[in-house]
Amino acid sequence: MDRNALFVRSVEKAMRVLEAWRGDELYLGLSEVAERAGLDKSATQRFCYTLESLGYLTKDARTRRYALGTRVLDRSHAFLRTHPIVEAASPLLLELRRKTSQQVKLSLFDDTTIVYAVRRQAEHQALAVSTIGRRLPIQATAGGRAMLALLDDDRVADILSRTEWKPLTPMTDLDAEAVLEDVRRIRHVGYSFLADQVIVGELVVGTAVSDANGQPVAAIHISGQADASPRGDFERRYAPLASEAAQYLSRYEIPDGQRPISSVAERERP
Secondary structure: OOOOOOOOOHHHHHHHHHHHOOOOOOOEEEHHHHHHHOOHHHHHHHHHHHHOOOOOOOEEOOOOEEEEEOHHHHHHHHHHHHHHHHHHHHHHHHHHHHHHHEEEEEEEOOOOOEEEEEEEOOOOOOOHHHHOOOOHHHHHHHHHHHHOOOOOOOHHHHHHOOOOOOOOOOOOOHHHHHHHHHHHHHHHHHHHHEOOOOOEEEEEEEEEEEEOOOOOOEEEEEEEEEEOOOOOHHHHHHHHHHHHHHHHHOOOOHHHHOOOOHHHHHOOOO
């Protein structure tokens, strides 16, 4: 917990209430919110009332259960409209989809995770594959590993020691040493290629976008179905295109306030 005098505990508690919604339930009762937020029921009720009054929560009049309100989307929209890499990537990803006929995505680096910020959907693919705002463990994705490859081994090991390891598919890599070895390989070839890590039958090429200091800020992902393209052909065909796109985006200057925080120490720095 941040002990800086500038840290406002009541704001932190309000954020914990909003973070009780994890994408698994539309409506939550007051007791469920309190349990997930780690707050007592009385405090939770006051926070929920305030957030509902502001439009960040909505309450079902019949069940009295809460759901996220549309004002939450306003903040997401503001973020996406003002982030320089997201803005620059949007037309680029449209062109990549036109060239590849595959699903293309931009993810953002966030320490132990990646967050999808732009998606250009290929035909005949399920919408829920990687919706905007979805967060995944960094080591489980091709783009995430490509971003890890921009860091030294000590920082990669630190991130892997703190990340969540969960089997998203029966083939998801859960061996930290094996992932570290793959990251070292990626440093030499310049891109990552993974199969079956998040979705069975999915092939993904990932390349990292860096800032002026060579630090990871984002990644390009090109994904397709294994039954539509042999793995070797997919890798050879799309890795150069993903690399070219990442190099183009890496030329954009990222304002200091929008650079990712990549370590616990940096998060706690006053």
